[in-house]
Amino acid sequence: MNNVVLIGRLxxxxxxxxxxxxxTAVARFGIAVDRGLSRExxxxxxxxxQPTADFINIVVWGxxxxxxxxxxxxxxxxxxxxxxxxxxxxxxxxxxxxxxVVANNVEFLEWGDKNKSSDFQDSSLDFGGIEGFHPTDNxxxxx
Numbered sequence: 001m002n003n004v005v006l007i008g009r010l011x012x013x014x015x016x017x018x019x020x021x022x023x024t025a026v027a028r029f030g031i032a033v034d035r036g037l038s039r040e041x042x043x044x045x046x047x048x049x050q051p052t053a054d055f056i057n058i059v060v061w062g063x064x065x066x067x068x069x070x071x072x073x074x075x076x077x078x079x080x081x082x083x084x085x086x087x088x089x090x091x092x093x094x095x096x097x098x099x100x101v102v103a104n105n106v107e108f109l110e111w112g113d114k115n116k117s118s119d120f121q122d123s124s125l126d127f128g129g130i131e132g133f134h135p136t137d138n139x140x141x142x143x
Contacts (some may be wrong), residue, residue, distance in 0.1 A: 002083040002103050008033035010076050016069035027065035057100040079107040
């Protein structure tokens with residue numbers, strides 16, 4: 001059984017191409033999936049400059065690929081259902097191994113104008129009374 005379900009944020013805008021001859025659309029992008037660590041473990045890993053998320057390459061084919069390219073941008077939250085695919089190729093005499101998720105279904109969990117950022121910036125919200133809340137500068141987020 002090869003079945004993958006992921007929820008994460010795009011790390012880059014989808015790259016859309018068409019296969020020569022058949023004209024089939026294929027989109028490629030990456031998502032960052034949080035590892036679901038406890039607050040303490042996450043802080044510990046961040047203090048040692050270790051990743052707290054996994055960065056996964058996604059491939060989408062056909063009409064869903066065109067939809068991803070038209071409506072998704074870096075930072076948007078998506079759910080992916082698909083399968084893991086591995087492969088390899090040779091580059092300058094060195095064998096390079098690849099792993100990616102071929103998506104059967106991509107659910108857009110955030111919507112909005114593609115030309116606008118998906119940053120949630122509502123100045124009417126006040127989180128000052130929540131213990132442990134510290135707003136971050138969105139420029140520090142890697143996606």
